[in-house]
Amino acid sequence: xxxxxxxxxxxxxxxxxxxxxxxxxxxxxxxxxxxxxxxxxxxxxxxxxxxxxxxxxxxxxxxxxxxxxxxxxxxxxxxxxxxxxxxxxxxxxxxxxxxxxxxxxxxxxxxxxxxxxxxxxxxxxxxxxxxxxxxxxxxxxxxxxxxxxxxxxxxxxxxxxxxxxxxxxxxxxxxxxxxxxxxxxxxxxxxxxxxxxxxxxxxxxxxxxxxxxxxxxxxxxxxxxxxxxxxxxxxxxxxxxxxxxxxxxxxxxxxxxxxxxxxxxxxxxxxxxxxxxxxxxxxxxxxxxxxxxxxxxxxxxxxxxxxxxxxxxxxxxxxxxxxxxxxxxxxxxxxxxxxxxxxxx
Amino acid sequence: xxxxxxxxxxxxxxxxxxxxxxxxxxxxxxxxxxxxxxxxxxxxxxxxxxxxxxxxxxxxxxxxxxxxxxxxxxxxxxxxxxxxxxxxxxxxxxxxxxxxxxxxxxxxxxxxxxxxxxxxxxxxxxxxxxxxxxxxxxxxxxxxxxxxxxxxxxxxxxxxxxxxxxxxxxxxxxxxxxxxxxxxxxxxxxxxxxxxxxxxxxxxxxxxxxxxxxxxxxxxxxxxxxxxxxxxxxxxxxxxxxxxxxxxxxxxxxxxxxx
Numbered sequence: 001x002x003x004x005x006x007x008x009x010x011x012x013x014x015x016x017x018x019x020x021x022x023x024x025x026x027x028x029x030x031x032x033x034x035x036x037x038x039x040x041x042x043x044x045x046x047x048x049x050x051x052x053x054x055x056x057x058x059x060x061x062x063x064x065x066x067x068x069x070x071x072x073x074x075x076x077x078x079x080x081x082x083x084x085x086x087x088x089x090x091x092x093x094x095x096x097x098x099x100x101x102x103x104x105x106x107x108x109x110x111x112x113x114x115x116x117x118x119x120x121x122x123x124x125x126x127x128x129x130x131x132x133x134x135x136x137x138x139x140x141x142x143x144x145x146x147x148x149x150x151x152x153x154x155x156x157x158x159x160x161x162x163x164x165x166x167x168x169x170x171x172x173x174x175x176x177x178x179x180x181x182x183x184x185x186x187x188x189x190x191x192x193x194x195x196x197x198x199x200x201x202x203x204x205x206x207x208x209x210x211x212x213x214x215x216x217x218x219x220x221x222x223x224x225x226x227x228x229x230x231x232x233x234x235x236x237x238x239x240x241x242x243x244x245x246x247x248x249x250x251x252x253x254x255x256x257x258x259x260x261x262x263x264x265x266x267x268x269x270x271x272x273x274x275x276x277x278x279x280x281x282x283x284x285x286x287x288x289x290x291x292x293x294x295x296x297x298x299x300x301x302x303x304x305x306x307x308x309x310x311x312x313x314x315x316x317x318x319x320x321x322x323x324x325x326x327x328x329x330x331x332x333x334x335x336x337x338x339x340x341x342x343x344x345x
Numbered sequence: 346x347x348x349x350x351x352x353x354x355x356x357x358x359x360x361x362x363x364x365x366x367x368x369x370x371x372x373x374x375x376x377x378x379x380x381x382x383x384x385x386x387x388x389x390x391x392x393x394x395x396x397x398x399x400x401x402x403x404x405x406x407x408x409x410x411x412x413x414x415x416x417x418x419x420x421x422x423x424x425x426x427x428x429x430x431x432x433x434x435x436x437x438x439x440x441x442x443x444x445x446x447x448x449x450x451x452x453x454x455x456x457x458x459x460x461x462x463x464x465x466x467x468x469x470x471x472x473x474x475x476x477x478x479x480x481x482x483x484x485x486x487x488x489x490x491x492x493x494x495x496x497x498x499x500x501x502x503x504x505x506x507x508x509x510x511x512x513x514x515x516x517x518x519x520x521x522x523x524x525x526x527x528x529x530x531x532x533x534x535x536x537x538x539x540x541x542x543x544x545x546x547x548x549x550x551x552x553x554x555x556x557x558x559x560x561x562x563x564x565x566x567x568x569x570x571x572x573x574x575x576x577x578x579x580x581x582x583x584x585x586x587x588x589x590x591x592x593x594x595x596x597x598x599x600x601x602x603x604x
Contacts, residue, residue, distance in 0.1 A: 085435070091428060094432070232473050
């Protein structure tokens with residue numbers, strides 16, 4: 001696709017900076033989000049995720065840099081930008097003494113929805129978030145955490161936003177409630193762009209098209225899960241469940257790939273077989289060749305073979321590790337002498 | 346403007362469903378009714394120089410420190426405690442609309458209570474027309490003056506309450522702060538809100554000071570004017586400035602919270 005016909009990204013952030021007193025929360029981050037994309041925003045505590053989300057939702061201003069939502073500059077037309085955004089704040093604060101339907105009606109009116117459109121949108125979001133009539137008549141203060149979270153998401157979706165910002169949407173939810181939240185995002189995939197901040201990496205892995213990993217106010221990496229796996233995990237790891245001892249097995253494998261290393265050897269209960277975990281630098285194709293060779297050797301009786309993909313947690317830890325080691329607790333770069341001292345210790 | 350109406354409506358709804366508001370209003374109106382009854386009964390024997398209707402106004406104004414905090418303390422303090430202020434600000438709503446909406450709701454509720462209080466003399470006049478006429482309840486300029494006085498002072502009192510609510514997360518602290526500020530304000534008003542000097546007679550600092558804050562010993566001087574239907578524009582202007590000042594401070598505080 002040529003650059004002329006390429007659709008405008010929903011979010012464009014360029015060199016965004018924010019400081020809170022002595023702490024530089026954001027150190028010039030840049031990224032963009034396309035239409036209908038679900039982007040996961042990851043990072044350790046204090047990485048600057050919530051600050052970025054709060055800037056994008058127009059709650060706080062950035063010190064410098066540029067942020068555009070739907071082509072509208074946040075610094076110039078903050079009110080206009082808020083019309084395109086649905087925002088679920090961290091901890092999802094809600095008024096306790098209102099009924100769900102009263103709250104949603106109030107929010108709808110605040111977002112400029114009136115009359116039949118207000119009723120229609122309220123009905124749609126109640127349906128999307130699985131808030132049936134009985135729940136919508138209850139007071140928010142009497143709802144469980146899961147239902148409250150769904151009310152918050154329903155509010156975020158009310159005014160047909162083009163971007164929905166969810167700050168820790170599934171924190172404190174049970175797996176079933178988390179699955180409902182994911183299902184809701186799946187239903188809207190392609191129509192609405194989502195920017196989702198979460199510490200639950202498996203969830204981000206399951207529902208996000210792309211991830212942006214932040215650490216100490218900087219983007220340390222971004223891309224799809226596959227791209228991140230390639231960037232941070234260079235070796236292919238595979239597991240074999242087989243009979244025989246590891247020396248014979250390793251000798252056989254090394255005939256195909258000399259770089260292959262045995263990294264784990266555990267017995268499998270009852271069967272008498274063992275689970276061997278190997279790592280190779282030569283990619284998954286070599287691993288498959290190894291399998292073919294082992295299947296030809298009767299002694300091993302291979303019953304299971306699996307190439308294990310590194311999960312997002314491994315990638316996250318590797319991506320943030322270097323940046324974490326280079327910064328002090330205020331997010332400033334450590335001096336070379338300090339780093340050297342720490343290393344010598 | 347749309348957001349202002351939405352906030353106003355929601356806040357009024359919040360006040361109408363809050364038990365604390367009803368309890369405070371009930372006690373306030375009950376005490377006021379009892380006070381008014383005894384005042385009317387003993388009116389002929391007292392040396393009260395103002396029309397009887399002004400006693401109700403005095404009761405409402407001096408009882409305000411006990412009532413206004415109940416109407417305003419929730420507005421921002423509760424939002425801050427729950428964290429819903431952030432959610433509110435994520436919608437396309439400005440801090441000015443927000444402050445004005447919340448203030449208008451408390452103010453309107455205050456006026457509703459004043460309206461109920463005005464039902465006492467109206468009812469008296471309706472049930473006992475002769476006595477009502479003797480007490481001057483047929484002179485409508487007195488009603489207009491008294492209502493205007495309450496309107497302008499209610500505006501500044503509620504703005505003080507809104508400001509107090511915006512600076513703390515704790516409703517009780519907000520309530521106590523607005524009670525203290527209003528009591529202080531009434532004390533200053535009672536003792537120093539007297540005759541203001543005209544510009545022609547300002548010859549020294551003392552004259553200037555008197556022109557600004559009035560002279561001591563002329564407590565509630567302005568009520569004399571209003572109670573007989575004489576609208577004092579200077580007093581209206583004075584209260585509007587105070588309302589504007591406290592509402593501006595509350596707006597600045599809300600904006601500061603977001604930065």
